Structure formats: structure tokens, C-alpha cells
Amino acid sequence: MASKVLDLLYWRDVGTTGLVFTGLVVGLACLFQLSAITILSNLGLGIMAFTLSVRLLYKAMTLVRLSDGSHPFQSYLDEDCSLTDEDTVRMAEQIVLLIATAVTELKRLFFINSIMDSAKLVVFLYLLTYVGVQTNGLTLIMTGVICAFSLPLLYKLQQGRIDKIVKAIKKLVEKVTEIAFHFTRCQLEMDRIRIAYLDSHSGGTHSLQRIY
DSSP, X not given: OHHHHHXXXXXXXXXXXXXXXXXXXXXXXXXXXSOHHHHHHHHHHHHHHHHHHHHHHHHHXXXXXXXXXXXXXXXXXXXXXXXXXXXXXXXXXXXXXXXXXXXXXXXXXXXXXXXXXXXXXXHHHHHHHHHHHHOOHHHHHHHHHHXXXXXXXXXXXXXXXXXXXXXXXXXXXXXXXHHHHHHHHHHHHHHXXXXXXXXXXXXXXXXXXXXX
């Protein structure tokens, strides 16, 4: 399953990927104007109109002896889509594991197991409030679909340049982090020296003021 998804995202089969990508974008665009029930029902009617027409055509051709009477969609009907007991158990275990992991992570974040991680979640949720004002869920989903089908292909075509840019950004971040760390350390050291100087000239009253 994962290999098939990667084949789609990397455009290894251009025809299939183009069909899936176009269908997703058109379907999401339709959701801006129509409800999901309307789109699904019309899609089903369109498929039924095509398959029924082809089936009746083959039936008519059989009656006038222009066909051997074979079913036009027999290959699809013969496909085995059933799941074995092992496949069913494995899929159920994976779903339960994903749900349990998600619940555990949410409990850890919302009940402040780690202050830093919970603070990151607060910032993320706060930023999402601004995103929600400017756009809606469908727009984000469509943007995600477009990025999912375009960014892997872009990285595959421009891997060398992108790796160089990412490496340069990492070095810049490391330098900025190192400078900020040294600046904070120097600031703390200056504060310690200043406090020690004030204590030596005020008989420790400054330290008492800091304590109280």
C-alpha cells in the first residue's frame, strides 16, 4: 500500500497519477459549491450511466450475434477483493495502535507532561486560530493535496539544489542558536558579576532584597 502511494506521489505512472490528482482537485473544488452527498450521488449516477450503457450495448451485440456474450466488466468482477483473516487482524491491530498512540500523545500534551511540548501545542493552536479566520478546511486540504503531488516531484528533479539550500539553512540556524546561547551565557555571567559587586559594596543587602 505504501509503495503504491509513493508511486502516485513521485509520478512514476504519469497517467494514473494525473487521473488521481485531477480527480482529487476537481472533487475538492466541487465541494466549495456542492455538498458531499450531491457530489457522491452524481458521481455514482455517472458511473452507473456508463456501465449500464456498455452492458446494454454488449447485450444487444450478443442478440444480433456480433459478440460472444462475454461480460464487458468480467475482469473487474473476477478480482478478489476479500481480506484473509491475517490481513483483517493486521489492519485492526494497526488501526488500534494508531488510535492508542494518538490518545496517549494527546493526554501527554493536554495534561502537561512536558511544559515545552505543551507550550508548542499552545502556540500551534493559537496560530491555527488565525489560519481559520483567513481560510477554511477545504482550502487547506486542497493545498495539502497540491503540495503532496508537487513537492516530492520537485525534490526529485532538484534534489541537489534543495539539499544545498537545506544544508545552508541548517548551518545558519546552528550559528544563530550558538550566538544566542553565548549571548545568554554572557548576560547571565554579567548579571552574576554585577550582583556580586553590589553585594560586596552593600553588605549583602542586595542579596536579601533579591531573596525577598
